[in-house]
Amino acid sequence: MLLYKQFSFDAAHFLPYVPNGHKCKSVHGHTYYLTVFAEGKISQKEGWILDYNDLKKAVKPVIECVDHTLLNNITGLENPTTELFSVWLWNKIKPRLPSLVKIELKETPTAGVIYEGE
Incomplete structure (x- = not known):
């Protein structure tokens, strides 16, 4: 089963x-919408895959780290396209959330990418 949580940042x-x-x-900004998907089995004891609070943590x-920053500076990415930025986010989140299986990153409400690792 997949569990997800949505976040936004500028x-x-x-x-x-x-x-x-x-x-x-030119320098410009976005309100990014990030959806993080974790996969697992439902725990018989708690009745959930993962506590949403743990996912948030x-x-x-x-x-x-990236909210209200210039991504070119903070990420070390010379060319921080949404595609490359999604890989950067994955590499930062995955060690903190081993059950991560997919992220969706939107740079506008109607345009973005889905990344499932490599």
Whole structure:
């Protein structure tokens, strides 16, 4: 069974490799929407896969690290596209949440990526 929790945060970035004149070449910001999916079996004792509070504790420090920052600086990514940023988030969250199986990262309510690790 999959369990999920949604988070949101604000951050800015710029994409240095897009053509001149492209609006993403300049610094701009997004309200990102991150959905974290964990997989597991339902515990007979608690009746859940994972306590939502434990999931939140695993993800919150990672979000606090990037919230209201310039992603190019804080992530070390030279070109922090949504795709590359999702991999960065995965690599930060997975050690804190071993049951992580998928993340969905939206840079707008209608555009984003789904990453399931490698």
